[in-house]
Amino acid sequence: MVNLSQFKVSPLKGQSFGNLETVSIKEIAFVESCDLRVEPNSPVAKKVEKVLALNLPQLVGGSAKGKVTALTLGPDWWLLVDANASLVEEIRQSTMGEFISLVDVSAQRTCLEVSGEFAKTVLQHAWEQDLDEVAFGINACSQGLMARCPTIIHRTDEKTYRLYVRSSFAEHLYKFLVDAATEYVK
Amino acid sequence: MLSINCPWCGARDETEFHYGSQAHVAYPENPETLSDEAWAHYIFFRDNPKGWFQERWVHTAGCRRWFNVWRNTVSHQFGPSYKPFTPAPARP
């Protein structure tokens, strides 16, 4: 059995910058993810929830953690993060013949983790949406344009954010954020 | 930089959207029965009022949903946004 990992190259080749004391920006490479489209609250959706051991959040911008992390991108659209192939196959099997879409999008995006004291400040140089606590608490997510790159942001902790950026745009976003971090990193 | 209210995502900057022109212009049921003039009217003619206007926007950078909204073409004020195939709110 060939170990395919040896042949994989990530969009940012695992680059990282900075430190946790001020701000750290690093690629989390090869995150497995799956685009889920299913009618919310339907019997099919319930089957999916059963396999994933979570409730798919209704409102856009919500997230839930079970066997995967589900990010709500639209009324009938979730990104399932850390969804490996066998889990997706399990969902497929349990919803066979139903109206549902499960599309592997692992290489469609790469993940940048931005963390540290100045994580939010640095992101506010590139992101036009409201990142303050009152608007974007822990576990919140949102999709939009960061430095003109299609990006999904997920706040995983008080000072930690995961950015899922379209792979072809990754180099640009990384350079942009590293440049923005220049004034803050020690 | 307009702020537009997506019914699913909330208020976002206009750069996240694409404009979709006049709302409630349905694709004709039987195009083959329409005269050239009527068909051209569907393709090329849209209202252009000075004041409140019902128009469409799509949240391209976000949830990718289309929705309708009242906007005042003079003051750029927005009225309520509403989802496709739901009753339109009253003119503001």
Add this chain to the structure above:
Amino acid sequence: MTKVNFEFDSKMYSGTKGEPLVVALLKNGIKTVTDSTYLSRPRGVMALGAEEPCALVQIDSGSGEPMVPATQVELVEGLAARGLAGIGDLPNVSDDARYDKANRHVEVLIIGSGVAGLKAAQIAVSKNQRVMLIDDAPRVGGYFVAKNNEIDPELLAVLDSPNLLHLQRTTAIGLYDQGYVVAIERRTDHLSANYDPKVARIRTWHIRAKEIILATGAFQRFLVFPNNDRPGIMLSHAAATYIDKYQVQIFKKAVVVTVDDQGYEDALRLHKNSIQVQAIVDVRSNAVGALVDEVKKAGIEIIFDASVTNTQADEKGELAQVAISKVDLTGKVLSAVKEISCDLLAVSGGWTPTVHLATFIGVKPKWVKEKAAFVLQDLPKGLSAVGSVAGDLGETENTPASFFGVLPEGELATVSFIDLQRDATVRDLKRATGAGLTSIEHIKRYTTIGTSHDQGKTSGTTTIGLLSQLISKELEEIGTLNFRPPYIPVLFSALAGRDRGELSDPIRTTPIHAWHLDAKAPFEDVGQWKRPWYFPQNKEELHQAVARECKAAREGVAVMDASTLGKIDIQGPDAAEFLDRIYTNMFSTLKINHSRYGLMCGVDGMVFDDGVTTRLGENHFLMTTTTGGAAKVLDWLEEWLQTEWPELKVYCSSVTEHWSTVAIVGPKSRALMKKLAPDLDVSNENFGFMTNQYAAVAQVPARIARISFSGELAYEINVEGFFGLHIWNAVMDAGKEFGITPYGTETMHVLRAEKGFVIVGQETDGTQTPQDLGMDWIVSKKKEFIGKRSFIRSDTSRDGRHQLVGLLPKDKLKLLPEGSYLVAKDSKQAIADSNHIGYITSSYHSAALSQTFALALVADGRNRVGQNAIVPLFDEQVEVVITEPIFYDKENTRRDG
């Protein structure tokens, strides 16, 4: 109180760190800062802040900057500046300082940190919400502090609130819809003359506020009379502040001319600092109260019903004497009173509230006669005003007069300045009204009044007031000028932030990009993507490389990175029906694991995008689009699904970057494919054209499609993006024995053009139907689809439309420029046509044909095949023959290898 050295007009001086440059200049005895823009009259400082019309400098130290008011420059060690006569020099070195943008959302934004702004902040922070307070001066306090007062510490304490973001040296330059404000923060110029490469010199704030409170204050306006522009003539509050607060001590004798009680206040400040105030010239008939009593007690003469009506200069052109006359409020000079020698004339022409930001979103200020000011009214929801900008100009004993100056005749009118930056005078204004103009907007453009860097801050209301006299119309009828953002001149660097150079727009790259960089391939921009253009070897030029690459693709095997194509996953029980409606040809009949080229049109019947779509399952398709059309097509699909056909059960997902595609092309590609996927039966019987096979390629799972954009035998290897580079390397390695040749977009263009395959966006511009392109074969007669009705519109079905043809120049080496027009060869016909008959869409050298060729859209083109035409270029007429739009392998024999 640090002493610093600075340079002005090439001479060295010293001053105090942090003081305004104008103050340092005055203290060094420099009253004339520069000459006026057009008339070269000596000018000095007039005002206190950003409204300064005359004392402009060019900064030469640091990053350099033209057109900066010297009132806004804080002294630092090493500052170098020179007086600027209105027209600045753009520095001829790149501005390498750091600039950036920051975004903030707040509940309350307060613009202006004078007392009114601080009080508003105090209320706002107490409500446990996010508050932002910005102000353009170095320190808080505005007018109150300029009068040398100290702010109540309890009020200052608000600045320490944790829910307050407080920025000084930050100017709001624009106010837009839905509470959007852009502000420029100057962060380092006051610290050092040189920029810090790690710290943003200017930060542009993009603020979205639920509520905006304007506390922007007011500034004075000057009066119009002959020779009202000399160095030594200043707005009275500015003069008093320079002397009383900053301790400028070069002036000895002053006269104050005023329309309001402010003049008296400022006269007393001058007097307190040992300036001999020889008279207050008040245009009003009388004034009473405590201030007036104090002035009288100080022994200062008051001349009522009078104004200054002329001034004299010394040998340097600076103020030496003023002439005072009796005037009436319409500006008529009645009788001379006297002349007074002085080196300072302090002018209090009235207060103008700083309303600009509100006017940017259409608020129309109203003239309030009792205040002699335009004040804000009818503010929209979410916008409010406090302090002097709201018309709260302080309690005065006597009301101000609506007096703006005198309107002399003849020579004197040519030196009565209204706009000091434009050297625009009373004569210019009279010429405008004499020509019949009455609208302030017309007069602005006719005279240029209000169009300079200061945007008429100190002259706007004066202009309206004088106009009111000239055309006998009330000020409230005339109204104000439309102000426009930016409120002050702004550097392009500041607006760009870090979106410049490499970061000015995203550059999109494929997983194989690193290899292309190593190969030193030049790149072509396709939208935001960088695609290798060609792969030169041994210093080849473009056409040499392309000839070699084309030869390899037609005779050996070549490889291309096709990863940029848009890819959309489409699935659901109605997916096939949906595609039948979107494409002009049938897709519901497509077999599983088969691929088909599809064309899509807009409702107007014009070609919109194309691509190969593959059926992966009964209800599952993978659509490809052009590289540049991916986002547009996905929007289009969603538009129909969401707004017209919500009953269709179809889901679309973008997978453009999830898949990387490597195409191997040429007669030897089968052998190479076999080598890469040993377990795959690559025979034509098993693996036919436009079908797909799944196999391990270089040990990695792949879907291989036999699709050809060149007409040659070809295989497109699709793998998960992470494996893209691995596959490319495997192809290059395994392909060595076959002479594998990487090729770029230029060769790709040539190969497909030789076969007459169109590229949407190259042969089309949104005005071509499939029939125009000779693609009737792809238009289904069996089904309804988007655009079908438009094919029978009279304009779409008429004769004479532009049709796709080929062109062969008579001179086989002549490469015709794309976009060139064609005319009929017969010159009589060309004249009769009175127009071109078409234009060239694609043009290349062809290695296979050993000559150049082109594709073109020509009126009635298919009926012109065989005819000659002329392509008129700048310096020659090139003869071409019109052909079918296919030049190579017309019978498609090479496709299966």
